Amino acid sequence: MPRTHKRKRFKKVVTRIPVSGQRMQMQDIANLAGVSTSTVSRALSHSSLVNDETRTRIAELARSHNYSINIGARNLRLQHSRTVAVVVPYDVRTRQHISDPFFVSMLGSLADALTEQGYDMLLSRVDAERLDLVAQLEASGRAIGVILIGQWHHHDQLNELANRKVPLVVWGARLPRQTYCTVGSDNITGGLLATQHLIETGRRRIAFFGDPELPEIGQRYEGYQRALKHHGIPLDARLVVAAEFSEGSSRRAVDALLEKKIVFDGVFASSDLLAMRAIGALREKGLIVPRDVGVVGYDDIELSQYFHPSLTTIRQPILKGGEALVNALLALVANKALSSEVLPTELVVRESSAPSPAPP
Amino acid sequence: MPRTHKRKRFKKVVTRIPVSGQRMQMQDIANLAGVSTSTVSRALSHSSLVNDETRTRIAELARSHNYSINIGARNLRLQHSRTVAVVVPYDVRTRQHISDPFFVSMLGSLADALTEQGYDMLLSRVDAERLDLVAQLEASGRAIGVILIGQWHHHDQLNELANRKVPLVVWGARLPRQTYCTVGSDNITGGLLATQHLIETGRRRIAFFGDPELPEIGQRYEGYQRALKHHGIPLDARLVVAAEFSEGSSRRAVDALLEKKIVFDGVFASSDLLAMRAIGALREKGLIVPRDVGVVGYDDIELSQYFHPSLTTIRQPILKGGEALVNALLALVANKALSSEVLPTELVVRESSAPSPAPP
DNA sequence: CCATTCGTTGCAATCGTGTGCAACAAACGA
DNA sequence: TCGTTTGTTGCACACGATTGCAACGAATGG
Known part of the structure; x- marks a missing residue:
């Protein structure tokens, strides 16, 4: 020196x-x-x-x-870093989820919203089993707070973080007995709209693909159930397949249904990725979408419109989501009221759910 | 206070x-x-x-x-921020490119590589017209250097940055008279492999989709030309369509070819996204892939294998790419030798290029 | 003519941490 | 017994910026 x-x-x-x-x-x-x-x-x-x-x-x-x-010196003096940490939980085994295009779009939206507000964005992947480490991001002064994308099954750990007063906002579902703040879309209505649409296009035996143990998926499943009930269609537990986000899962889900000779004419997949893979698996088995099976996805990722058949799906408000997450975090840091927020979802009708022509 | x-x-x-x-x-x-x-x-x-x-x-x-x-205080004392800025140029008009799944995977790979080395990652979107602003990221001490994803047509601005001694590594093509450091894949060989494969599966009239003005695309085009030449197939300029990354572009490209009644039986698209859109556009016109037209993409994004038909493509080494970018930047900061790096690419054969059955 | 106000500037302390140098005790050797 | 070494710790300053307070000249008012 x-x-x-x-x-x-x-x-x-x-x-x-x-x-x-x-x-x-x-x-x-x-x-x-x-x-x-x-x-x-x-x-x-x-x-x-x-x-x-x-x-x-x-x-x-x-x-x-x-x-x-020199930003570092200024921040030290001002006791403020004008930086927000965005954390994507990272499952050491599967590594799958950061690549979900939906999360990625959310990242872009967050980057915009933060830039807009004059904040820098620190991106971290954190081992999902060590979520307690995110506390350090704030405690070390690296960031004023944390936006976490991907609630998964970490409800308890997130509660604990919030109890430790870590400024934290999570994209996900609002759950009972939750002390952390969430921003998410209206999964129940989303699930309801999707299922209702399949019913209205003439399907009666509608399968659900996704793991209802995950909060967001669970709520979409809830909407699925309500739609069935509303139309007087009995719930068939065999039609519910806990497909995960991992690769071969959709294929196995379809295989399982077909092998057991369980008849179905509709699929509500809890993400677009899952839907696309399901369509591929169905095609391998000789089933044509939407002729034999109507499929509705969830997210409305960019590729859904270019897929073949183009995907009917539930659009999540990504732009608004990013803004809402940032606003919620800034409010939280400023000790303002911290109410979780639920954003509206919307059905986007495309080819994959077109009504099958009436049998001659 | x-x-x-x-x-x-x-x-x-x-x-x-x-x-x-x-x-x-x-x-x-x-x-x-x-x-x-x-x-x-x-x-x-x-x-x-x-x-x-x-x-x-x-x-x-x-x-x-x-x-x-307190990291800020420590960094100030140690004169080192252990943070790398990752910049995605942002075109105010199209907004398109951050959503390209390839860039996104690269982001994930970078996050891993940086974490591995104990560095934080600062993610910024910067207006492509104001690339000079990235200098501030380093000058302000926010980051020790910049990794830029997306060379686009900013060669001169990047050169200028490098001349100003901004520690900068760019994902893209190695060009003549370039003073900045790049890491990228072997686009020429990639283009050559793709085209050669289409030729070997029986195609002769092969279209090129992409804007050869962009350095990476230009090199893929170079490979395309070489393959044609090597097989004695004359280059038909009408088959080269400067499709951009924006949405309607592929459709217009296909439309343009068909309207002018230009015959073609193969498409080499300079990105998977472009390939998928092209396949959709072809299908709308009643052309079946791979029966009528063989298609090869570029990147091997995750969705390519789930697409229908699954996409033959050139795989870019994303994992190695992220590591190489990080290593290059760290070397640059340490004043080590700064040689640009070219990583090998690989042809991944799937359905979209299956040889059409010999006509009966 | 002096007191006061106003506009502009500088001094010096401060943010939280790292580290050269000195201090100090214990252990050691002669 | 005393000088020297060794191991451990504290003092004080530095990193590069911000800001309360004081200072100072000019303008103003009485």
């Missing part, structure tokens, strides 16, 4: 000699402008305490020497 | 009174352990200068009060 020694020798020296290649700092600009660092600081933060002429001169100097203020 | 005032009054006080709700800091741990902050600092950084018994006692105290060290 050569500079350390230099500074020591001169001790009370005011005129810092900018070593070439060394990063510019406020003192350098101050020297160039013939003022103190106080004035430079005030000028660059548009304080009204500084003369207009001085301000513009300093601003000009700063720009022409492409000086930019 | 209540604490500021408190501290002022007591001035030389050593025993900081931890206000409830206030964040723990090193001084608090020091008080609890009855030592100075120096010792705590050394203990937590595993310095050999501290007694073993003292170290474990301090470590225990820190853990039980879940104290974690």
